[in-house]
Amino acid sequence: MFNDACSLIEQALHGSWRRRIVDDVAGSRDLRTALVRLRDSMRSNAWKSGAEDINLGRIVRTFDGMTRRDGFHVLHDWDGIADRVNEDTIPVDVLNYLVEQRGRSTADPVVLAILLDYYFLHLLALLSLRVWDEGDADANLDRLGHLLALLQGSDGSGQPFAGNPETLLLLGTSHYEIDERGYDKLLDKVRTLNRPHQTLVAMGHAASMGSHLRFGFEATYARDTVVMRDDNVTDYPWLCFSLAALMREHERLRAAGATGAGLDAVAEAIVNGLSPDARAFVRRTPPATPAPFEAERRQFAELFRARQDELVQAFERFRPSTAAYSPLAFFFNFSHNVVKGEVVDALLRGEPWRLTLNDMLTSLSTGGEENTAKETLATTLMGYARANPHRIRGRLMPVIVYDPAAGRRAFSIAMQKIKE
Numbered sequence: 001m002f003n004d005a006c007s008l009i010e011q012a013l014h015g016s017w018r019r020r021i022v023d024d025v026a027g028s029r030d031l032r033t034a035l036v037r038l039r040d041s042m043r044s045n046a047w048k049s050g051a052e053d054i055n056l057g058r059i060v061r062t063f064d065g066m067t068r069r070d071g072f073h074v075l076h077d078w079d080g081i082a083d084r085v086n087e088d089t090i091p092v093d094v095l096n097y098l099v100e101q102r103g104r105s106t107a108d109p110v111v112l113a114i115l116l117d118y119y120f121l122h123l124l125a126l127l128s129l130r131v132w133d134e135g136d137a138d139a140n141l142d143r144l145g146h147l148l149a150l151l152q153g154s155d156g157s158g159q160p161f162a163g164n165p166e167t168l169l170l171l172g173t174s175h176y177e178i179d180e181r182g183y184d185k186l187l188d189k190v191r192t193l194n195r196p197h198q199t200l201v202a203m204g205h206a207a208s209m210g211s212h213l214r215f216g217f218e219a220t221y222a223r224d225t226v227v228m229r230d231d232n233v234t235d236y237p238w239l240c241f242s243l244a245a246l247m248r249e250h251e252r253l254r255a256a257g258a259t260g261a262g263l264d265a266v267a268e269a270i271v272n273g274l275s276p277d278a279r280a281f282v283r284r285t286p287p288a289t290p291a292p293f294e295a296e297r298r299q300f301a302e303l304f305r306a307r308q309d310e311l312v313q314a315f316e317r318f319r320p321s322t323a324a325y326s327p328l329a330f331f332f333n334f335s336h337n338v339v340k341g342e343v344v345d346a347l348l349r350g351e352p353w354r355l356t357l358n359d360m361l362t363s364l365s366t367g368g369e370e371n372t373a374k375e376t377l378a379t380t381l382m383g384y385a386r387a388n389p390h391r392i393r394g395r396l397m398p399v400i401v402y403d404p405a406a407g408r409r410a411f412s413i414a415m416q417k418i419k420e
Contacts (some may be wrong), residue, residue, distance in 0.1 A: 071182025
């Protein structure tokens with residue numbers, strides 16, 4: 001069924017099919033009417049473009065049901081006020097918000113195209129959790145990479161979301177789940193992937209969890225590391241896996257004599273992952289009560305200590321400052337909220353951003369223009385978060401923050417713990 005689903009979605013993503021969908025609904029009298037028509041198809045997962053119908057309903061229902069039984073709500077967000085999973089999918093929630101904000105304006109093809117791509121992003125994220133169902137998981141993940149390239153290619157809206165298919169796993173699972181039973185089982189599956197795929201999973205997760213746990217340390221846990229560890233028994237194994245995989249990749253690159261951007265990217269992801277709680281991973285002796293991930297923690301610590309002086313020197317390049325964008329200054333609750341915020345801003349402005357989540361998780365850029373765009377997006381998202389704060393520990397707080405001073409403080413503390 002996985003192959004059938006990929007073939008059907010490829011039919012939708014390849015060529016002019018999406019443009020025809022957008023052109024059809026863009027002929028509506030206003031944006032509200034166009035969005036309502038788009039929403040009907042999003043809810044039914046049934047699409048019609050001229051004589052070419054694509055019905056994804058059975059695939060979505062089947063895979064969503066299977067994935068929910070595994071413990072994940074990939075398509076739906078959690079409503080913390082109502083204390084339940086939202087009835088509508090995340091793309092439909094965003095569409096409904098846009099109806100309220102821009103419904104009276106002219107139907108904008110750019111806006112409609114971004115929303116349509118955001119819908120398909122979530123279908124690809126759903127498929128990313130099913131790559132182990134049949135056939136070869138590595139080959140299935142590669143096929144998702146092809147679909148992601150089509151989604152973000154020249155036939156789409158121009159709004160990118162993820163830099164690789166491994167990030168689809170991150171986006172599909174970075175939600176609040178009241179039952180966390182699925183995360184350990186999913187991590188066991190990830191460990192069966194080949195080295196390149198494990199490395200890319202680790203790159204995204206180490207950087208994302210660094211930002212996520214730094215946010216928790218400051219906002220949720222009142223700077224209490226012990227409380228943070230106790231409340232993140234699911235996140236720490238994933239972070240430890242990621243750090244160990246990145247250290248293995250660092251060793252592989254060093255053995256091959258690699259220098260430059262590839263090695264820098266790995267080092268940056270490692271320091272980002274260590275930044276919330278370096279002591280938990282770099283200590284030479286195991287804790288009195290070994291954690292379930294002790295074997296990976298020990299492997300990371302041994303490899304890290306052998307390269308400590310070299311890595312500490314490399315880490316200094318990534319010390320946050322006000323002179324350039326730094327992911328270590330970027331704090332957020334969930335990765336998918338970063339992408340959601342980026343999409344919402346693009347929809348309100350009627351213009352796509354040219355940045356993926358992966359771009360926001362690194363300071364390495366192609367040039368000054370991209371670096372400026374990252375900082376602009378981060379501060380824009382913080383502005384929305386400040387305007388719509390969440391209540392945490394009885395206080396209203398933004399759930400996305402860009403703060404170089406706080407990033408420098410976290411970096412300095414991490415360096416102290418590493419050198420203990």
